[in-house]
Amino acid sequence: MTSTTATPLRCGLLGTGPWARRTHGPALAEHAGTELVGVWGRRPEAAAELAGELGTRAYEDPAALFADVDAVALALPPDVQAPLAVRAAEAGCHLLLDKPVATAPAAAREVAEAVERAGVAAVVFFTLHFGAGTAQWLRDRAAEDGWQVGRADWLSPVFGGGHSPYAASPWRREKGALWDIGPHALSVLLPLLGEVAEVTAARGGAGDTVHLVLRHVSGASSTSTLSHSVDPAAAGVTAEVRGASGVAQLPERQEEPAVAFGRAVDALLEAVRTGRAHPCDARFAQTVTELLHRADAQLPPLR
Known part of the structure; x- marks a missing residue:
């Protein structure tokens, strides 16, 4: 067709x-x-x-x-x-x-x-990658070389009392923040820091909170904190990269x-x-699934 x-x-x-x-x-x-x-x-x-x-x-x-x-x-x-x-x-x-x-x-x-x-x-x-400000930021940062350190944190109150329409989702209950919002974090870090050589994952904090440490083939490293279990007052999305071009922070999303x-x-x-x-x-999405699967294999099951 x-x-x-x-x-x-x-x-x-x-x-x-x-x-x-x-x-x-x-x-x-x-x-x-x-x-x-x-x-x-x-x-x-x-x-x-x-x-x-x-x-x-x-x-x-x-x-x-x-x-x-x-x-x-x-x-x-x-x-x-x-x-x-x-x-x-x-x-x-x-x-x-x-x-x-x-x-x-x-x-x-x-x-x-x-x-x-x-x-x-x-x-x-x-x-x-499709938000007006964030997509341009990602394109601009990808055009710059020398990023050495990255961080991407995605903290939401889906299970933390935020009355989210997604709180009843069975697959989110089963898989947690790693699988639901981990892809967003990786979608920032991978285009800027490159292929991942090593993944380390641990649970820590409230509910489904997960911490990731990535060692990239380029020699860069990155960290992520992912959670659907924070209080609404603690929710937010932040990301930054640091390197030869200085410090670049992801702009806030401003649209639905x-x-x-x-x-x-x-x-x-x-x-x-x-x-x-x-x-x-679909190949990029495959890479994201493979990395999250490597992380998940290191974690105890959600309760």
Whole structure:
């Protein structure tokens, strides 16, 4: 299936949870370059409800949706997402994936290989790479050499009393902050400090709090603190790199995720038009899954 810049990219949405309702669905429905053809979900009643809100139709079978669209956006738990992404790619659909693309390295590799076999485009929604200020900061820093030390901390109150719509998510309860927000931290550190040679991980602090130390092949090092268990007053996202160019701090995010997701849609449209892979493609997502899996193997199970 193909699309040109003259006609909207026909898109399907897989998923009906808060992320699909608040971010993916509205962005796809409102984007000038896309036509939201339909919604599929594991709960048909939820798919029907969301489709009604978005002015589109619900599908009972994902294969039928794949047959009717040029691309699919996935807002599903990672290990539900991965096999459906493979099926969608094999059906010729371009992919807008969520992070992490999977929690098993083999599943993430299968997604990347399916994308390459099918010759479809894939963009993974690492949010900071599509925010107006943060995306430019990442591009500017990547153009500078000599970064020696990095830090990326992502502290949220999802399980800390913040009344988050994501607190009831079973996969987040099972996997914790490492898998949910660890990808964001790695998406900052890897493009600036390079390939990782060694990963050290430890639990410490409230709830699901995890500390990571990375030794990069370049000789640089980085640290991350990840938690969904902090008090709302302690929440925040911070990142910085230090080196020959001085100290550079990640700017604060100033917009809603749906706005950033709209730019991810732009990136997919560009990848479809040009055939050039986006930096946040399925292979990058595979690398992130592999690093998080190495970290997870060092940690005791969450209780």
